[in-house]
Structure formats: C-alpha cells, structure tokens
Amino acid sequence: EAEVAQSPRYKITEKSQAVAFWCDPISGHATLYWYRQILGQGPELLVQFQDESVVDDSQLPKDRFSAERLKGVDSTLKIQPAELGDSAMYLCASSLDLLGSGANVLTFGAGSRLTVL
C-alpha cells in the first residue's frame, strides 16, 4: 500500500538552530500539505501545495518557517531559528486532486516529532 514518507521521525535540537523535515507524497498526488500538531491538539495547516505552487501559506510563520516543493514531488519544511514553542509533531499529507468542495481524502505520513530544548 502506498504511503507518505517523512523523515526524520524524531528530531531534538536546541533553540536558535535550524531544522528541516522532508516529505515524499504518494506517487501521483498533486496536492501536498504540511500540518503542525501540538501535543493534545488537532493538526493545523501550515502550508498547502498544488504541484509546485503554494495554494495557502497564510498560517505559516514566514519569519522563521519556509517550505518548498521545487519539482512538484517531494517537499521540505525548514525552521530557522527554532524556538521552544516550535516543539510539535509536523505532519505531511497528500491527496490526489485539489477539489473545491473539500472532498479530498488526505493520506498522512507518520510525522516528524520535533523537540526544541
């Protein structure tokens, strides 16, 4: 069964350091999402790509976060510098199409858990 691959699974870093997360969506999925999930809460969208284009990055803290999907396939999410409040699970998901009615079924990866000390 096809999966969304994410790495690393776990990352511990000190504040002010740079961190990067990688995501490889299911082959053929045009839409890719990065979500942040703080412990005990639901995931919140950070950025959404359609192919290589950003559809929505309104909740991405652009002073320290960046995301790219250069060839419209895999994607990287970067944080620089990391802050204590960035400790969370970073989830990547993909879906086949961008449908306006919100019908998309998202397939999630296992996530990357970040701890900032």
Place this chain on the structure above:
Amino acid sequence: AQTVTQSQPEMSVQEAETVTLSCTYDTSESDYYLFWYKQPPSRQMILVIRQEAYKQQNATENRFSVNFQKAAKSFSLKISDSQLGDAAMYFCALGGSQGNLIFGKGTKLSVKP
C-alpha cells in the same frame, strides 16, 4: 470562518460495547464534506469515515457509522462492538474550500478489556 468543535477530550468504553463521539462544526459553505480520522499512539492518522453534506443518508463503514444532523451542524461518530484496537485519538474534520482539512482538538478513546 470554518470551525470544528469536539467537546469530549476523553472517552472510555468497555470492549464490545458501543460509544459515540461528538462533533459540531460551523461553515458558510453549502456543499462540504465531513471526516473522522483516527490517530493511534505513535502511528499515522488514518481515515475512518467520510460524509458528503448533500447526502441525507448517514455514512457507514463496518462498525463505524455517523449521525449527521445538517441543520444542527452536528456530526457524531458511533463505534459499535468496540475493540482494543479502536483505542486512539479521534479527530473530526471539515473539508475546507481549498481542499484542506480543518480539525477539531480530538477525543482520546480508551477501550477497557
């Protein structure tokens, strides 16, 4: 703004019994989808069930069914014959107009043997 509210942070059920998880939502869209996702401990989130708002018939997937009340903007999940493997965080989600999902805060379900 689109919002999803889950008012039960934790629920518990005896194995083989039935449990219902609650969810309310708000949207100005006339056509939308609602989802329940399951997140087992240290494992990835998986889709449990999906409901199309224009369909009056409640969705069912094996032991999982929903009670969709469009006028009340309510979307509850019923798990019948609960199994130990059902223990997880359950998230209610609303399909946004851009194709993304708006999640509630989740309900932690424990299943007692």
